Amino acid sequence: xxxxFANPHRFMALSKWLLPxxxxxxxxxxxxxxxxxxxxxxxxxYQGATARIMYIHVPAAMVSMAxxxxxxxxxxxxxxxxxxxxxxxxxSAAPTAAALSFICLIxxxxxxxxxxxxxxxxxxxxxxxxFQLFLILGYMALRSAFQREQDAAxxxxxxxxxxxxxxxxxxxxxxxxxxxxxxxxxITMSGSSLAGEFFWPLLYNLFAMMFVFxxxxxxxxxxxxxxxxxxxxxxxxxxxxx
Amino acid sequence: xxxxxxxxxxxGDVFIWASYVISAITLGGVxxxxxxxxxxxxxxxxxxxxxSASEKD
Numbered sequence: 333x334x335x336x337f338a339n340p341h342r343f344m345a346l347s348k349w350l351l352p353x354x355x356x357x358x359x360x361x362x363x364x365x366x367x368x369x370x371x372x373x374x375x376x377x378y379q380g381a382t383a384r385i386m387y388i389h390v391p392a393a394m395v396s397m398a399x400x401x402x403x404x405x406x407x408x409x410x411x412x413x414x415x416x417x418x419x420x421x422x423x424s425a426a427p428t429a430a431a432l433s434f435i436c437l438i439x440x441x442x443x444x445x446x447x448x449x450x451x452x453x454x455x456x457x458x459x460x461x462x463f464q465l466f467l468i469l470g471y472m473a474l475r476s477a478f479q480r481e482q483d484a485a486x487x488x489x490x491x492x493x494x495x496x497x498x499x500x501x502x503x504x505x506x507x508x509x510x511x512x513x514x515x516x517x518x519i520t521m522s523g524s525s526l527a528g529e530f531f532w533p534l535l536y537n538l539f540a541m542m543f544v545f546x547x548x549x550x551x552x553x554x555x556x557x558x559x560x561x562x563x564x565x566x567x568x569x570x571x572x573x574x
Numbered sequence: 575x576x577x578x579x580x581x582x583x584x585x586g587d588v589f590i591w592a593s594y595v596i597s598a599i600t601l602g603g604v605x606x607x608x609x610x611x612x613x614x615x616x617x618x619x620x621x622x623x624x625x626s627a628s629e630k631d
Contacts, residue, residue, distance in 0.1 A: 362601075366594060385593045392597070431604045435597045442589040442596075544601065551608045558615035565622055 338415045340557050347550045354547035361540035368533045376530070382446050387534055389439040390518055391541035392432045393461065397499060399429030399545055400464060403471070404496040407489035416560075417553075419485040422492060424552035426472050428545055433465040448512060456505035457513035460498055467495040481560070 369387035376383035406422030409415055440458065441451040452458065471488050478484035506515045517525035524531050 370590070370594065381587065381590060384590050388593055388597045427604055427607070431600050435600050438596050438600075439593040442593045446589055548604060548608055551612050555608065555612040555615045558612075558619045562615065562619045562622055565619070565626070569622075569626055 338409075338413075338417045340417055340420070343417060344554065344557060347554055351547060351550045351554070354543050354550060358540060358543035358545075358547050361536065362544055365533065365537040365540045369537060373533050374529055379447060382443060383530070385439050385443040387537045389436060389443060390534060391538040392435040392439065394538060395541045395545050396429055396432035396436055396461075396464070397502060398542070399425045399432060399549075400468065400496070400499060402549070403429060403468075403492050404499070407492040410485055411489050411493070417557075419489070420553050420556045420560075421549070422489065423475065423485070424556055425549050426468055427552065428548045430465060430468040430472070432541075432545070433461060433468060437461060437465065453512055455511045455513050456509040457502065457511050460502040460505050464495075464498055464502060467491075467498065471495070481563075 365387065369384050373384065373387070375381050402425045403422045406418045406420075406425065409418035410422065437458070440461075444453070445451050471491050474491055475484040475488040478487060505511060506513055518531070518534060526534065
């Protein structure tokens with residue numbers, strides 16, 4: 333069944349109509365979600381208006397980790413099943429994963445200054461998220477160092493899978509260590525600790541960010557597939573010409 | 575100095591706007607870069623297909 337969906341031609345046909353749907357939903361939901369968060373969500377009792385930063389910070393953090401997980405699953409499938417589309421997905425998710433990790437770190441710092449009194453602290457959650465950003469940048473740099481796509485894919489996949497150990501560290505760092513960063517409260521096994529007036533706009537912004545990520549991933553995958561088709565066709569033409 | 579001591583953080587406006595502006599610029603930048611890559615790949619492939627088709631003719 334996986335091979336059926338791992339066909340680049342089928343992906344191109346599917347993403348042709350799915351991409352505008354995701355992009356449209358992502359843009360509309362992100363714009364309305366941010367307006368909701370900035371102008372309509374009430375101030376939090378202790379954090380005041382500063383809590384409005386959470387409506388970007390939390391979705392960016394969660395979707396950046398989901399983006400890294402996408403890279404890791406793509407890498408694993410490429411290494412085990414040798415599916416090119418899995419490598420295309422891993423490679424294409426990296427720039428958005430890096431951008432979302434960056435947004436998470438920057439908005440966290442901008443929230444930390446008025447709330448904690450500092451932009452940065454070498455706390456386990458913050459440090460592991462910074463490590464994720466460096467890992468993704470390292471993955472992109474490593475891939476670009478190879479000339480042959482297969483070598484780049486293999487080396488990148490190994491690095492990505494080794495780095496995947498950081499995902500549970502980010503998630504559970506607030507439980508395993510005594511951190512300044514607060515523990516999970518938005519979505520937990522026992523429900524949410526947030527009141528409905530904060531929970532729903534946060535959930536809405538999370539879905540908005542997921543649609544944005546989905547659209548950017550599909551667009552980047554389409555570009556990569558077409559680039560590979562171009563390279564293959566060019567090589568074929570050169571062979572037949574010589 | 576005359577603000578009531580409510581225990582609430584109340585100096586965040588510039589940080590809130592900075593957060594949203596930086597996020598919008600970053601996401602917009604990635605989206606623009608992706609769109610440019612997508613359109614140039616599509617154009618490149620179409621040109622090659624056109625060139626190879628005219629060569630066959």
